Amino acid sequence: MAAKLKCAVIGAGAIGSATAYALSRQGADVCLYEQFDFFHHRGSSHGPTRLFRTAYFEHTDYVPLLKRSATLWRDLEFQSGQTLYCQTGVMMAGRPDSPLMAGIDLAARQHSLDLPTFTASEARTRFPVFSFDDDMIIRVEKDAGFVCADRAIAAFLTLAKHHGAQLLERHPVLSWREENSRIVIKANDETHAYDRLIIAPGAYAFNLLKDIGAAVTPVRKSLFWTAPDDNRFHTDSGFLPFAIQQPDGRFYYGFPAIDEDGVKVGEHTGGMPVNTPADDPEELRVKDxxxxxxxxxxxxxxxxxxxxxxxxxxxxxxxxxxxxxxTHPECPQVSFAAGLSGHGFKFAPVIGEALADLALQGVTQAEFDFLKLSRFRQ
Ligand SMILES: Cc1cc2nc3c(=O)[nH]c(=O)nc-3n(C[C@H](O)[C@H](O)[C@H](O)COP(=O)(O)OP(=O)(O)OC[C@H]3O[C@@H](n4cnc5c(N)ncnc54)[C@H](O)[C@@H]3O)c2cc1C
Known part of the structure; x- marks a missing residue:
């Protein structure tokens, strides 16, 4: 029998946890390194919920990846015995020529996705909680919904451990290098050699991927909760997650209440670029x-x-x-996912699967060509 490949994964956010799970499920010998405690709040993946949409306004090439991701979220639910993806439908509104609505329209046409469209006056009756501008259109993606973020990461980690992965928290990886065709990483005061390394560093990419020729900028964001104790806005009452782009381009999103905290609301387009991920300026919170x-x-x-x-x-x-x-331009044993740019959670299972395939087989079936590093290196 062939020896198991020894793989290190750096980062226990959504992407690293999903990758550790996919690798260990395929029989690799996996060690996952997280610099802080698991489930810490100093990265991008914490919190109760993340939107899942398929009519992807950001770029239509994401749609096939999203279809695969939806299948894998269902599989994770099956493997973990938990509800992790709530297919509630998502309501989206904006002017027809806004990036949100024009992008949804393009994705729906290119990929034959069915999203009923309402005028503002129709939508006012259908969604009485909201007040729409007369020139807005409103579309509902029925298959969309939200992923239970914290619980999904817990499921990835639990299942990875079940498949034999070693999970190390408070283990910052300080550096890595290639040596005799293996990858030697330095974590705490120790060095360890691996056959493969997968780097999923979130906003901390500057440490481990500084030489790839594409900078990842940390941007600090705020989010808020409102309307606690009001049953009208609970998932059980049919209140939908929403995304609304204002005429000035600002794009807000919200989630139905899933617990006593109430409705979660944030702005997707705002935020403040910061020098280091630790920066958390109070003035941003006040403004937001x-x-x-x-x-x-x-x-x-x-x-x-x-x-x-x-x-x-x-x-x-x-x-x-x-x-x-x-894969890393100078080192094919190293692959990475970086710059998820505030919309990556919904893709965690498909990215994890692709990174595991790249590490173990050298290729992935997933169509990630449009996301390759080479677009910045021509
Ligand atoms: C407010 C907000 C709302 C969002 N809404 C959505 C949404 O609705 N839908 C959606 O799909 N996405 C959404 N996103 C984006 C999504 O959450 C992120 O793209 C995704 O979680 C990124 O995951 P990650 O694993 O790449 O990064 P992270 O979660 O930051 O994980 C990276 C991990 O690597 C660790 N690490 C880094 N360097 C080292 C090192 N040297 N050694 C050891 N460990 C290290 C970090 O500590 C961290 O735990 C949202 C993000 C935010 C902040």
């Missing part, structure tokens, strides 16, 4: 709190109550807002 309140006042007045809770998080922006998924 005011702007989220103004958004609710105008577009969801029934939700306008005190913002009762808040959290901060990081986007990990690539230069063009699209993921960078590839």
């Amino acid at each position: 709190r005011k702007e989220v309140s103004e958004f609710l006042e105008q577009y969801a007045p029934a939700l306008k109550s005190d913002l009762t809770n808040e959290q901060s998080c990081l986007y990990e922006m690539s230069p063009d807002g699209h993921f960078i998924i590839d």
